[in-house]
Amino acid sequence: MNERARASFxxxxxxACLVVMVTARNxxxxxxxxxxxxxxxxxxxxxxxVELLPLPRGACLMLRRILxxxxxxPCVFFFPLPSFAPAWxxxxxxxxxxxxxxxxxxxxxxxxxxxxYLRLFPxxxxxxxxxxxxxxxxxxxxxxxxxxYVVIFxxxxxxxxxxxxxxxxxxxxxxxxxxxxxxxxxxDIALHAGLSLALGSLAYGNGLLPxxxxxxxxxxxxxxxxxxxxxxxxxxxLTTPS
Numbered sequence: 001m002n003e004r005a006r007a008s009f010x011x012x013x014x015x016a017c018l019v020v021m022v023t024a025r026n027x028x029x030x031x032x033x034x035x036x037x038x039x040x041x042x043x044x045x046x047x048x049x050v051e052l053l054p055l056p057r058g059a060c061l062m063l064r065r066i067l068x069x070x071x072x073x074p075c076v077f078f079f080p081l082p083s084f085a086p087a088w089x090x091x092x093x094x095x096x097x098x099x100x101x102x103x104x105x106x107x108x109x110x111x112x113x114x115x116x117y118l119r120l121f122p123x124x125x126x127x128x129x130x131x132x133x134x135x136x137x138x139x140x141x142x143x144x145x146x147x148x149y150v151v152i153f154x155x156x157x158x159x160x161x162x163x164x165x166x167x168x169x170x171x172x173x174x175x176x177x178x179x180x181x182x183x184x185x186x187x188d189i190a191l192h193a194g195l196s197l198a199l200g201s202l203a204y205g206n207g208l209l210p211x212x213x214x215x216x217x218x219x220x221x222x223x224x225x226x227x228x229x230x231x232x233x234x235x236x237x238l239t240t241p242s
Contacts, residue, residue: 010045014038018074025078032154035075035146036170042071043178058127065131072142075150082149083207090202094210097198098217104191109221113228123232132226140215147171147196148203148211156204164204168196 017038024030050064102109111117124132147167155163172193175184195218202210 010041011049013041014045017041021074021078028079028154029158031075031078032150035072035150036174038074039071039146039174040177042068043174062127062131062134065134068135069138069142072146075146079150079153082145082153084209086202086206086209090206090210091213093202094199094213095217097195097202097210097214098220101191101195101214101218102221105221112221112225118225118229121229123230125232129226129229129231132229133223136219136222136226137216140219141212143171144199144203144208144211144215148200149208152200152204161204164197164200167200168193171196 017034020034021031021038024034047064047067050060050067053060053063055063147170151167151170152163155166159166172189175192176189195214199211199214202214
């Protein structure tokens, strides 16, 4: 399938997922399934239609990045608001899980933050830097909303605590079907599966906040890298959609 056909298929499938969510909004498990399918479909697309909008090039690039996170959130219109009043130990657990995730990759994190390593990357424009910061700042919380709230909330009445496992499987599977999945190895799969199970266990019965804390803390090194990469002045001009 060529890129144009793939984009057309992704667009039709995405609209179908949205239609299912709207028409099945009173059936939470069906709506949650359609929401996950929407993410899977979108993860395989470069969203080329954004370039057709009557917007400046920089605005299109920023919009594409925002849409990458917004695709996790349509269920906010159909699901009750998540709880943000967890037990104190669940909050502590969120910090611990995020901190353990960073610690397990500390060797890589230290290398990423070395000035000599950062200089290996091409300089970024202000727009590119903002785009990357937005991705790592809101992408994680958006994923937590879908997998640790929507999926668990919809599936728990049927399968109870096994909804934690379901959310972890769907979370890891999404990363494996993404366009950049080739960068993952067994260590990445094991680490993200473990983090997902831990965050799901904290969210189950305690609301979304502990999972938000854990994922945001785990993404903090990526935010630092995005903020510290060498910069260039001038208007942003990117050639690779993401």
